[in-house]
Amino acid sequence: MYKKILIAADGSPHSLRAANQAMKIAVCDPETLVVIVYVLDAANVKADVLHHWNDLDRTDLRKKRVIAVEEKAAQAGVKSVTRILHGEPGPAIVKYANENNVDLIVLGSRGLNGLQEFVLGSVSHKVAKRANCPVMIVK
DSSP: OOSEEEEEOOSSHHHHHHHHHHHHHHTTOTTOEEEEEEEEOHHHHHHHHHHOOSHHHHHHHHHHHHHHHHHHHHHHTOEEEEEEEESOHHHHHHHHHHHTTOSEEEEESSOSOHHHHHHHOOHHHHHHHHOSSOEEEEO
């Protein structure tokens, strides 16, 4: 089935629901690897610096955004790795998936920044349009 599943994690409720669905798929094959991806874009980095002025706080905040997904993988007995990417979320996710032979991308229909998605077009839409593999968008 799917040997490598990418989960886009940003700490939002939508990404946690996406992680739940991805785990249901991943447990079907013990050889499946789940790649948990968090993307740092310029807007996120700037906000992190303004709200969390020391490096330890910023690192902790980023960890909190993916730790719930890492815990879901561990509880399900699924092999996982976490990758921090840099750039605009949609293109960064697509580039990673296409270059690393990902079999399935699972992401939430909305992330933490609903206004940006409304104005600029959603990350999920950009990923679904450009990825070379199936994309599951979870509401």
